[in-house]
Structure formats: structure tokens, C-alpha cells
Amino acid sequence: MTTPGHPATNDLVMQLRIDAPLTQSLPEQIANQLSARIVSGAYAPGQRIMEQAVAAEFEVSRGPVREALRLLEKEGLVIILARRGAQVTNPTIEEVNEIFDIRAMLNGLRDRLIAESPQRDALLPLIEEDIRRLVQAAELPGNGDEYIETVTRLNRLLTQAAGNRRLQTILGSLAVQTVRYTRLGLSSADRRRQSVRHWQGLLQAIHDGDGDAAERIARQRVIDSRDAAVDLLRAQQAAA
Secondary structure, eight states, X not given: OOOOSOHHHHHHHHHHOTTOOSSXXXXXXXXXXXXXXXXXXSSOTXXXXXXXHHHHHHTOOHHHHHHHHHHHHHTTSEEEETTTEEEEOOOOHHHHHHHHHHXXXXXXXXXXXXXXXXTHHHHHHHHHHHHHHHHHHHTSSSSOHHHHHHHHHHHHHHHHHTOOHHHHHHHHHHHHHHXXXXXXXXOSHHHHHHHHHHHHXXXXXXXXXXXXXXXXXXXXXXXXXXXXXXXXXXHHHHHO
16 A cells, blocks of 8 residues: 655644554555645545545555544544545534634643642643644744644643543544644744743643642633634635
């Protein structure tokens, strides 16, 4: 099977999948490639994904492709329509708001658990290192790919450190569903600087063992990303 795609985006998708196995089945490998394209925008919202074309590209039968698309449907990245096949999801602004709101609440719970954990001191140097990378990446030109990759790695670290398997699974799924819009919400340098300030505040809250502050900051960080993404979506709709 051939596996075209942008390596950095493929790695990003793997980081989002907290429970991704080390050895993937053929449908899982195809799903990873297709989701990377959806996340990067190579497949646009509303675009159909043709089973036969994907099967020919990856040099496989249609069976593994069909199973890969079912996996993506479970993650909310595609919808499979009768007699039309798979189509990249195109959530309404209301639906984007709902998904981010849920993620904000759960991120708040996660970061509270970490701040109140007696093992938090061992985690602090790792968080500090990633936040230093965020400070540097926030000022880089472009649309913030390196910043997004560092945020993804940091979120994965925190989600795993929370020690709650059910929370890990749910947050992993939500991260995959929202990453397209997180990219949009962090596409400007001003927004990345605002995001850095939230992360620095979270670091201090964890250092102080302040669960209330950690939860509040985590929620606000996601809400700010939501609001920026929704504003840009509205602008795109108005322009169209």
C-alpha cells in the first residue's frame, strides 16, 4: 500500500489519537492518511471521498477503504450517505460551538486533576519545555503549523498525565474533530500570543497546585480558540 501525505500532518493526527495502537491494521493506516488530509484541508468540508479512487491510490481493494471510512465516521470527520458514499463533514457554526464547549469543560477537568495531583512536580519540567517551544513558535511567520504541532504534543502529554482512561478516549476523539477549527483559530500571530499567555498561566496554576485556576484557564483557552475559529468561519461564509 502506498501512503502519500504530508509527514508532519500525519504525525499530528497520530498524536491526536491518544489510544492509537503501535501496530495499525490496514484500514487504520488508510484512515490515518485520509484524516491527515481532512485536517490539513486537502479534503475540503463537504467534499466526497470516492472509495474506488482511494482504493486505486493506495493499491488495495475497496473493503479496507470502506472500513477506514467507517472509522472516520465514528470520529466525526466524514458522514456516510446512502447511495452517495462518504463526505467530509461540514459542521454548522452551532455544531462547532457545541463541540468546543464540551472540549472546554473536559480540558478544565483534566487540568484540574493534574494541578491537584501529588505527582504534578514530576510533570512540570516537561510542560515548561513545551511552553518554551510555544513561545518561539508563536512568533514564526506563516499559519502556525509548528505552534499547532507543539500544542498537540502538550495536550497529549497532559491528557495522558491525568490518568483517566475514559477521559483520554473522549478528549482524543474531540481533538480529532476540532483540530481543523483549532488550526483556524490559531492562524494569526496575535491569537498564538494570547494562547501562550494561557499556557503560561496554566503552568503557574499547576506549580501552585491551584485546581480552580487550572480549570478556569483551560476552559478559557479552548473558548478563545472556539471564538476565533467561529469568527473566521462566519467571515468565510459571508465572503462566499
